[in-house]
Amino acid sequence: MKRPSRRQFLIGGSAVGGGLLLGYGLLSPERREVAGSIIGGEGAQLTTWVRIHPDNTVTFYVPHGEMGQGVHTALPMMAAEEMEADWDLVRMEQAPATPTFANGPLGKGYLTNGGGVPSALNGAANFATYKLAELMNLQITGGSTAVRFTGQFGMRVTGAAAKEMLIKAAAEKWGVAEEECTARLSHVLHEASGRKATFGELAELAAEFSPSANPVLKNKKDYTIVGTAKQRFDIPAKVTGESMYGIDVKVPGMLYAAIKQVPVIGGSVARVNDTEALAARGVRAVVTLEDGVAVVADNTWRAKQALDLLEVEFTDGGNGHVSSDSIFAQFDKALAENDGEEDVEKGEGAEALGSAKTVVEADYRVPFLAHATMEPMNCTVRIENGKCDVWIGTQDGLGTRAVAAQAAGLSDDDVTIHPLMMGGGFGRRSPGSPNHIIQAVKIAKEVGAPVKLTWSREDDMQHDYYRPAVSARMSAGFDEEGNLTTWVNRYIRKDEPAEASHIPYAVANQSIRYVESEVHIPYGPWRSVAHTQHTFFNESFADELAHAAGKDPYQFRRDLLKDQPRHLAVLDLAAKKANWGGPLPEGHARGIAVQESFQTIVAEVVEVSLDENGRPRVHNVTAAVDCGEVINTDTARAQVESGIIYGLTAALYGEITVENGAVVEENFPDYEMVRLANTPKMDVHFIESGAKLGGLGEPGTPPVAPALANALFSLTGQRIRSLPLKNHEFSRSNRLAQAAD
Amino acid sequence: MISLQVNGEWRELDVEPEMPLLWALRDELGLTGTKFGCGIAACGACTVQVDGVAQRSCVLLVGAVDGASVRTVENLGTADNLSPLQAAWIKHQVPQCGYCQSGMLMAADALLSENPNPSDADIDAAMTNICRCGTYQRVRAAIHDAAKAKA
Numbered sequence: 001m002k003r004p005s006r007r008q009f010l011i012g013g014s015a016v017g018g019g020l021l022l023g024y025g026l027l028s029p030e031r032r033e034v035a036g037s038i039i040g041g042e043g044a045q046l047t048t049w050v051r052i053h054p055d056n057t058v059t060f061y062v063p064h065g066e067m068g069q070g071v072h073t074a075l076p077m078m079a080a081e082e083m084e085a086d087w088d089l090v091r092m093e094q095a096p097a098t099p100t101f102a103n104g105p106l107g108k109g110y111l112t113n114g115g116g117v118p119s120a121l122n123g124a125a126n127f128a129t130y131k132l133a134e135l136m137n138l139q140i141t142g143g144s145t146a147v148r149f150t151g152q153f154g155m156r157v158t159g160a161a162a163k164e165m166l167i168k169a170a171a172e173k174w175g176v177a178e179e180e181c182t183a184r185l186s187h188v189l190h191e192a193s194g195r196k197a198t199f200g201e202l203a204e205l206a207a208e209f210s211p212s213a214n215p216v217l218k219n220k221k222d223y224t225i226v227g228t229a230k231q232r233f234d235i236p237a238k239v240t241g242e243s244m245y246g247i248d249v250k251v252p253g254m255l256y257a258a259i260k261q262v263p264v265i266g267g268s269v270a271r272v273n274d275t276e277a278l279a280a281r282g283v284r285a286v287v288t289l290e291d292g293v294a295v296v297a298d299n300t301w302r303a304k305q306a307l308d309l310l311e312v313e314f315t316d317g318g319n320g321h322v323s324s325d326s327i328f329a330q331f332d333k334a335l336a337e338n339d340g341e342e343d344v345e346k347g348e349g350a351e352a353l354g355s356a357k358t359v360v361e362a363d364y365r366v367p368f369l370a371h372a373t374m375e376p377m378n379c380t381v382r383i384e385n386g387k388c389d390v391w392i393g394t395q396d397g398l399g400t401r402a403v404a405a406q407a408a409g410l411s412d413d414d415v416t417i418h419p420l421m422m423g424g425g426f427g428r429r430s431p432g433s434p435n436h437i438i439q440a441v442k443i444a445k446e447v448g449a450p451v452k453l454t455w456s457r458e459d460d461m462q463h464d465y466y467r468p469a470v471s472a473r474m475s476a477g478f479d480e481e482g483n484l485t486t487w488v489n490r491y492i493r494k495d496e497p498a499e500a501s502h503i504p505y506a507v508a509n510q511s512i513r514y515v516e517s518e519v520h521i522p523y524g525p526w527r528s529v530a531h532t533q534h535t536f537f538n539e540s541f542a543d544e545l546a547h548a549a550g551k552d553p554y555q556f557r558r559d560l561l562k563d564q565p566r567h568l569a570v571l572d573l574a575a576k577k578a579n580w581g582g583p584l585p586e587g588h589a590r591g592i593a594v595q596e597s598f599q600t601i602v603a604e605v606v607e608v609s610l611d612e613n614g615r616p617r618v619h620n621v622t623a624a625v626d627c628g629e630v631i632n633t634d635t636a637r638a639q640v641e642s643g644i645i646y647g648l649t650a651a652l653y654g655e656i657t658v659e660n661g662a663v664v665e666e667n668f669p670d671y672e673m674v675r676l677a678n679t680p681k682m683d684v685h686f687i688e689s690g691a692k693l694g695g696l697g698e699p700g701t702p703p704v705a706p707a708l709a710n711a712l713f714s715l716t717g718q719r720i721r722s723l724p725l726k727n728h729e730f731s732r733s734n735r736l737a738q739a740a741d
Numbered sequence: 742m743i744s745l746q747v748n749g750e751w752r753e754l755d756v757e758p759e760m761p762l763l764w765a766l767r768d769e770l771g772l773t774g775t776k777f778g779c780g781i782a783a784c785g786a787c788t789v790q791v792d793g794v795a796q797r798s799c800v801l802l803v804g805a806v807d808g809a810s811v812r813t814v815e816n817l818g819t820a821d822n823l824s825p826l827q828a829a830w831i832k833h834q835v836p837q838c839g840y841c842q843s844g845m846l847m848a849a850d851a852l853l854s855e856n857p858n859p860s861d862a863d864i865d866a867a868m869t870n871i872c873r874c875g876t877y878q879r880v881r882a883a884i885h886d887a888a889k890a891k892a
């Protein structure tokens with residue numbers, strides 16, 4: 001890993017501009033001043049992201065959107081810890097979407113973690129050339145990045161720098177040495193003389209010092225805030241209904257839009273007759289776009305009703321013949337005809353299968369998936385006097401600004417983003433997925449009044465950017481002694497993160513290759529991105545191999561993870577907490593899976609039975625998680641629980657089907673969700689290995705599907721090689737017959 | 742004109758009787774705490790109480806509730822004066838994105854007023870709302886807690 005030392009990172013301009021990013025981006029006095037003037041109001045701006053008020057409260061400006069992952073609390077916790085702020089006096093605000101507050105540390109994180117640019121960022125800027133200058137303008141929330149990068153490289157440093165400035169101010173004021181002063185609970189103390197001042201009293205003087213480029217960070221053993229359970233700042237407004245989501249905004253003079261979209265993705269509007277629609281009550285305008293026809297009215301419902309009065313003819317863009325079946329047939333053909341591009345080649349690669357004693361082969365696949373955020377896509381736009389205002393819940397304010405500017409035909413500087421709460425993100429509200437934003441801008445531009453475009457659930461489900469459908473052909477070889485010696489995988493579509501398809505297991509010969517096979521269904525990052533498909537493939541296949549070798553699936557994995565102590569530790573912990581191998585009620589079985597994603601390793605054990613209709617009933621999910629360090633213990637647990645339910649929904653029900661070039665599923669009845677009655681008991685355990693901070697928003701998701709499928713195998717003897725499980729019939733009779741033999 | 746008692750106050754609405762209550766609340770009365778999720782009574786995000794009973798307002802036509810008393814999340818309690826249910830929601834840190842939570846709370850509140858000490862099975866049956874963030878385990882715990890606090 002080419003990770004520069006922290007010193008290089010803070011000061012050196014040589015290490016891919018890291019010093020530049022932080023020095024300029026976070027701590028420079030000019031930038032701090034600009035930041036202060038943008039925020040306005042009273043108080044001293046110590047660094048871009050910190051302001052201290054005369055009443056001794058501290059506000060941290062977080063350059064990420066909140067979508068329930070707790071980032072608006074976890075990041076201030078990291079900064080407050082280093083600053084020695086009294087948590088009761090800490091406040092938080094989301095930073096405005098301007099480059100001044102942009103997220104240098106996030107770009108930094110990607111650069112120094114050796115990864116490429118994740119696809120979640122596509123479209124935010126031109127990544128073909130991957131210019132650092134553009135990366136600096138990111139404010140994205142995704143890729144489980146916030147705590148790992150902004151928190152680690154940004155918030156901690158900003159807090160520590162602010163503390164040093166406050167101590168300097170106190171030392172100057174009292175005429176004592178800096179070393180004799182300490183900070184604690186939002187005060188600076190000089191023990192020898194018993195003098196004491198609040199941060200608020202010192203702030204103005206402190207702001208005259210330059211922030212240190214290299215502040216000293218605290219020792220983990222001295223933490224008092226990080227590693228505890230703090231209540232999230234955003235929750236009170238979410239239980240009173242006051243929390244403002246994008247869909248709730250009301251701008252003076254605003255009209256409401258609904259849209260009839262081209263059903264076949266890639267098609268266009270051919271002809272519109274809007275006479276009847278225009279005559280309906282409350283309707284103000286009909287706007288024809290390339291990908292749909294919008295009705296603008298004085299109420300959302302009236303706009304939506306009038307859509308039915310439109311006569312519209314659409315073209316299918318040449319995609320009208322495509323179906324899920326044709327797509328999977330296309331994948332099969334591609335895999336049969338092409339050995340693909342190299343992903344991993346080790347030892348003798350696939351050649352080694354030739355000398356194997358036993359070979360196991362299996363074909364796997366997963367369907368397209370929609371994000372189905374609870375809040376359907378929406379966007380409110382006002383274009384007036386050459387300026388454009390956009391109200392939206394977004395995972396990337398600056399990326400959204402660029403998208404809106406382009407659609408409006410304005411420069412970025414003429415666009416202001418007003419970030420609001422997100423009713424779920426999961427990747428859907430990232431800048432590479434901007435269809436609703438472009439539509440809203442174009443409608444508002446044509447109408448000449450502020451417009452809120454609200455998608456129906458049907459729009460949201462049928463015009464998403466989907467988790468891709470993917471097929472994989474797996475094969476493996478054992479030697480004479482029954483050792484696994486060869487692992488071969490040929491799969492469709494190289495996706496992010498690059499390592500998602502790799503295995504942690506010690507297998508001497510590996511050949512993992514991919515084949516590109518284009519489809520017209522748009523792609524989007526979906527919670528944990530490529531890990532969703534590859535963990536299902538790899539961990540199900542590993543389970544097949546364990547059974548082929550006649551070994552317990554947990555022991556089989558252990559034997560192959562001898563050189564992976566972190567994997568081994570989570571696997572052991574999950575197995576222990578789930579009482580792996582211990583007695584179970586009649587008709588129950590367990591399955592296990594493990595996966596590293598976003599630098600966090602998660603092992604999950606699922607306990608399942610079949611209900612009276614033969615449908616899987618998940619009783620318990622036990623997770624063991626090593627994310628290096630836990631910031632907010634309760635939020636961390638909530639994130640893993642959430643990831644499990646998200647993955648479970650996909651495993652049990654998730655399927656977007658394509659017919660005649662269009663998405664078939666419309667709403668929740670045909671895109672079913674896990675609900676409270678079928679929520680398993682979840683039990684989440686953390687290991688703080690001290691490894692580099694890993695993400696938490698996503699890593700809970702990947703292991704659950706294979707762990708469940710593996711449990712079902714153990715219960716029924718049926719190996720599940722395609723999702724979702726609702727497409728399979730289960731019966732225990734096979735298994736019972738086998739047991740009787 | 743349709744008259745509704747909304748959160749204790751009589752309101753007049755000059756709208757089509759077939760407009761769903763959800764859009765009358767959100768777009769006409771500016772009460773945006775009640776959320777739109779599916780429009781077909783499948784998710785529960787729009788749950789309000791009509792004469793004390795939990796109802797999905799996206800399929801409830803205003804004409805059908807003329808003269809009724811409607812209660813929305815805005816009436817449950819304020820930040821300085823939380824209802825026991827809201828307090829339990831905060832204690833258990835239930836919401837994630839929060840979007841489904843108005844509906845969850847209104848359904849849970851209706852459940853508790855009808856059944857002050859619900860069993861797990863009662864909760865399963867009454868709480869069919871979708872939460873895409875998967876907060877269900879905490880919803881259950883918070884309802885049990887609120888029931889205890891009220892007892």
Ligand code: FES
Binds near residue numbers: 776781788
């Ligand atoms: S919006 Fe009414 S139930 Fe979904």
Ligand code: FES
Binds near residue numbers: 374424837841873
């Ligand atoms: S908290 Fe996000 S949908 Fe329930």
